Amino acid sequence: MTTPADHPKLAEYARKLRWALSALPEAERDGIVAEMRSHVLDRLDAGGTVEQALAALGPAEDYARSFHDAYTVTTAISSRRLPQLISALLHNVARSAAVAAAALVIFIAWAIAAVSVYLAALKLSDPAHVGLWRGENFEFIGIIDDPSTGQELLGPWLPAIALVFILIAWGLTHILGVWALRRLPRQR
Amino acid sequence: MTGDAKSPKGARRGESRRAQLIKGVLDLALLCILKERPHYGLEILQRMNEEAELDVADGTIYPLLHRMEASGFVSAEWRIEGDQARPRKYYALTPSGVAELKSLSADWRTLSTRMNALIDKSKP
Numbered sequence: 195m196t197t198p199a200d201h202p203k204l205a206e207y208a209r210k211l212r213w214a215l216s217a218l219p220e221a222e223r224d225g226i227v228a229e230m231r232s233h234v235l236d237r238l239d240a241g242g243t244v245e246q247a248l249a250a251l252g253p254a255e256d257y258a259r260s261f262h263d264a265y266t267v268t269t270a271i272s273s274r275r276l277p278q279l280i281s282a283l284l285h286n287v288a289r290s291a292a293v294a295a296a297a298l299v300i301f302i303a304w305a306i307a308a309v310s311v312y313l314a315a316l317k318l319s320d321p322a323h324v325g326l327w328r329g330e331n332f333e334f335i336g337i338i339d340d341p342s343t344g345q346e347l348l349g350p351w352l353p354a355i356a357l358v359f360i361l362i363a364w365g366l367t368h369i370l371g372v373w374a375l376r377r378l379p380r381q382r
Numbered sequence: 383m384t385g386d387a388k389s390p391k392g393a394r395r396g397e398s399r400r401a402q403l404i405k406g407v408l409d410l411a412l413l414c415i416l417k418e419r420p421h422y423g424l425e426i427l428q429r430m431n432e433e434a435e436l437d438v439a440d441g442t443i444y445p446l447l448h449r450m451e452a453s454g455f456v457s458a459e460w461r462i463e464g465d466q467a468r469p470r471k472y473y474a475l476t477p478s479g480v481a482e483l484k485s486l487s488a489d490w491r492t493l494s495t496r497m498n499a500l501i502d503k504s505k506p
Contacts, residue, residue: 229444230444232423232469232471233440233444236422236424247440250440250441251440252439252440257441260442260445261444261445261448263445264452265448268449268452269452272452
């Protein structure tokens with residue numbers, strides 16, 4: 195005899211939900227599927243049908259997406275780890291002006307940091323031609339063809355400056371990232 | 383067509399507006415319900431819809447509970463209560479949740495007082 199817990203539509207929904215939640219850790223996934231089953235059985239106890247209970251939850255893919263979004267954002271905020279924060283920001287950039295603005299500022303900060311690291315690496319390999327140069331008609335940071343035409347202003351500080359830019363980008367990612375993700379509107 | 387409140391389009395707009403307003407108070411409603419005692423998902427849903435008439439969809443409550451759990455405002459455990467035939471996942475308020483409830487309640491009271499004053503002023 196088939197019990198409500200073995201109902202084919204419930205089993206199919208559980209399978210689709212599990213599949214749609216595949217990006218989440220297994221324990222999290224198992225918990226969500228078990229709770230969905232428990233909810234459907236509670237609905238049956240209250241006099242509904244499996245079909246009605248599943249329809250009220252919505253398509254398995256949509257239901258899974260709301261967990262996935264919540265999990266991505268809350269994990270990023272609670273862990274405060276750089277990859278999670280950046281990933282959560284990029285996934286939600288279209289959902290909030292605060293996230294879009296934060297992502298833009300963070301992108302610019304990391305771009306500046308990347309350029310400064312590149313120049314610091316060049317400085318280590320070619321100290322005579324790389325630096326912050328000032329001449330009669332020019333001032334720039336980068337590589338000069340003829341060092342005798344200008345004066346190098348940074349000396350050995352370029353790697354230290356690159357480190358400062360990295361720290362600024364890292365700090366902005368944490369502060370702005372968490373700030374923006376906390377202001378995300380809920381989807382469901 | 384401008385979609386007044388009595389037309390189908392107007393009614394849909396009204397529902398959408400109401401849904402947006404409700405989204406903002408779900409956290410507060412959930413914390414209020416859990417302040418009394420631990421509840422399981424369907425119980426919370428029924429109280430939100432029957433007592434507060436929030437019209438919350440079944441698929442909304444569990445992601446919300448998981449988010450609140452991940453934020454540390456609620457804790458959850460599977461257990462069998464009384465004469466239940468199977469375990470259910472019960473959610474309870476944590477000390478952080480109590481603090482969050484206090485903060486959200488204060489925000490809500492301030493906002494509703496100001497909005498009521500504004501609405502009263504706009505009355506003809």
